Amino acid sequence: MHFTFTQLEYIVAVDTHRHFVTAAERCHVTQPTLSMQIKKLEEQLGVVLFDRTRQPVVPTDAGRAIIAQARNILREVEKIEEIIQEVKSVLSGELRLGIIPTLAPYLLPRFVGTFTRAYPQVHLQVRELLTEDIVAQLRTDQLDAGLAVTPLQEPSILERPLFYEDLLLYVHPDHPLAQQPGIEAHEVPQEDLWLLAEGHCFRNQTLNLCGHTGAGAEMFSYESGSLETLRKMVDTEGGSTLLPELAALEVPERQRYRLKEITPRPVREVSLIYSRNFAKERLLTRLTEIIRQAVPADLLDEARGTVVRVR
Incomplete structure (x- = not known):
């Protein structure tokens, strides 16, 4: 039985995108070329890998097992490339990184420039x-790693904790809590708390922290993925919202009195997450080091507070 790595890449691409034309575009070949190679592989294996009668296209039972093994084989090839780079003491290639919206504007500017200057041969996407x-996308190899809030307890996903952010309450100047130096967790207001849209892990942490029902300052239908927007809604419309520490550092000095520490001290754990079969170990280690150096040193202390559940 003979097959090529290219054929394995093609079937993985079709499984990922569930469309032959899109898979061909991502593999930088024509659709007839990709289809012909997959058909040839099916003939060599003696099984049909994809049910072409369905849209989007889906793998057959045999196809799912073979594609899973193809992903493992391609990961092992990446590990060989990693060994070669280690021998040559060079870091190069591509690193595809996902990051959640409540981290991106506050964490990316702190480390991305340092990383790209330190490793100019690495294309950070x-x-x-x-x-x-x-x-x-980690499970389908569309991403190499992600920056997210943990613990997630996802099968086959590993978590490497990076730092721990305080969760702070931000209030309007006329809010009843505005003159208090700090508050107890049970005092976090439910009736005027602005929340992120469904699907954001920070929304879940807010609800878990204060036992919130999900109803709050919803005077009109509005969904936001932006902490900055929620902060400005508090400024203009009143009420309060929770901010993680890196976002709170963006609050102007004259408004810092409106940030309230919460007792007992809640924190969110930020981690680098990746597939169990991740091959680019050296890149992961270097990225971890640079991110940890880029945040305030006190955020590295795991014991600084109690991690709030994400789910």
């Missing part, structure tokens, strides 16, 4: 995605 999308 960053995508801003919700946690569920990052996990899904």
Whole structure:
């Protein structure tokens, strides 16, 4: 039995995108070329890999098992490339990184320039995605790693904790809590709390922290994935919202009195997450080091507070 790595790449691409034309575009070949190679592989194996009568195209039972093994084989090839780079003491290639929206504007500017200058031969490709999308793309090898809030407890996904952010309450100047130095967790207001849209892990942490029912300052139908937008809604419309520490550092000095520490001290754990079969170990280690150096040192202390559940 003979097959090529290219054929394996083609069947993985079709499984990932569930469309022959899109898979061909991503593999930089024509659709007839990709289809011909997959058909040839099916003839060599003596099984049909894809049910072409369905749209989007789906793998057969045999196809699912073979494609899973193809992904493992391609990961092992990546590990060989990693060994070669290690021998040559060179880091190069592509690193596809996902990052959640409540981290991206506050964390990316802190480390991305340092990383790209330190490793100019590495093409860092960053995508801003919700946690569920990052996990899904890690499993289908569309991403190499992700920056997300943990613990997630996802099968086959490993978590490497990076730092721990305080969760702070941000209030309007006329809010009843505005003059208090800090508050107890049970005092976090439910009736005027602005929340992120469904699907954001920080929304879940907010609800878990204060036992919120999900109803709050919803005077009109509005969904946001932006912490900055929620902060400005508090400024103009009143109420309060929770901010993680890196976002809170963006609050102007004259408004810092409106940030309230919460007791007992809640924190969110930020981690680098990746597939169990991740091949680019050296890249992961270097990225971990640079991110940890880029955040305030006190955020590295795991014991600084109690991690709030994401789910």
